Amino acid sequence: MGERPRQTWLSLIGQTLRRDLFLYLLILPGILYFLIFKYIPMWGVLIAFQDYSPYLGFLHSDWVGLEHFDRLFANKDFYRIFRNTMVISLLNLVFFFPLPIVLSLLMNEIRREWFKKTIQSIVYLPHFLSWVIIVGISFLMLSKTEGVINHLLEYIGLNRIDFLTEPDYFWALLTLQSIWKEVGWGTVIFLAAIAGVDTQLYEAARMDGAGRLRQMWHVTLPAIRNVIIILLILRIGHIMDVGFEQIYLMMNGAVSEVAEVFDTYVYRVGVLQGEFSYSTAVGLFKSVIGLVLVIGANKLAKKFGEEGVY
Numbered sequence: 001m002g003e004r005p006r007q008t009w010l011s012l013i014g015q016t017l018r019r020d021l022f023l024y025l026l027i028l029p030g031i032l033y034f035l036i037f038k039y040i041p042m043w044g045v046l047i048a049f050q051d052y053s054p055y056l057g058f059l060h061s062d063w064v065g066l067e068h069f070d071r072l073f074a075n076k077d078f079y080r081i082f083r084n085t086m087v088i089s090l091l092n093l094v095f096f097f098p099l100p101i102v103l104s105l106l107m108n109e110i111r112r113e114w115f116k117k118t119i120q121s122i123v124y125l126p127h128f129l130s131w132v133i134i135v136g137i138s139f140l141m142l143s144k145t146e147g148v149i150n151h152l153l154e155y156i157g158l159n160r161i162d163f164l165t166e167p168d169y170f171w172a173l174l175t176l177q178s179i180w181k182e183v184g185w186g187t188v189i190f191l192a193a194i195a196g197v198d199t200q201l202y203e204a205a206r207m208d209g210a211g212r213l214r215q216m217w218h219v220t221l222p223a224i225r226n227v228i229i230i231l232l233i234l235r236i237g238h239i240m241d242v243g244f245e246q247i248y249l250m251m252n253g254a255v256s257e258v259a260e261v262f263d264t265y266v267y268r269v270g271v272l273q274g275e276f277s278y279s280t281a282v283g284l285f286k287s288v289i290g291l292v293l294v295i296g297a298n299k300l301a302k303k304f305g306e307e308g309v310y
Contacts, residue, residue, distance in 0.1 A: 100186030123184025
């Protein structure tokens, strides 16, 4: 009796595989990518609980439990690094995240197709520049001695400002760089979502006397609300990831007090000093915080009637 249901189950799987073979082959590269680069490397999380030695390996290194986490939380630099990471992420969340939505709404209102495509190309272009180039441009623009902006300030009779070595300007510079580089690319998803809005809704709104602003507020934004919520939840999950390359290139001794974040700290301690177990513990701490934030944000979204991520 137990063998027949098993054969039926296996035959059903075989029929499904034969019927949708090409669909499974289509998703196979994606599955392999996540297995090889996401799931298999999770085995390395074990060294956060070990005094890991590359010569002894995972199996023979001594277990130390939560010693590295105790060291992290007891570190006098922990709260400074945590503060810097959170402030930079929150600035990006508050000032950067809404801008692609606003830009998408404005671009959607452009009626001349050639002009719309031109604007899209212009705002997309910085995304394809590396952070090395972006930071190089920033130095050329903001340098106290040779920067264009300081030359203009001096020309109009104002004192030069040392933007690059003044801690008060550092967080603002990072946020402005991120906005300039990525705001155009961020519009891709929102423009695609807007393109899927039923045109009959706009026609009904026009018949009711709604202008373009009211159409954006009462038709477009509600139609893409689910996309906004999902991207916001995912962005909250990455709140501890502020980007290593940008900050590392912009950081110098004068601004290290406000520039050191977990990504640069892991590089300095884990790579340069060879403390693999400790740096893995820092990375695991970041991941746990991100997971908790995603779960919390998703439950909050569902509580307010949104679909959420899952």
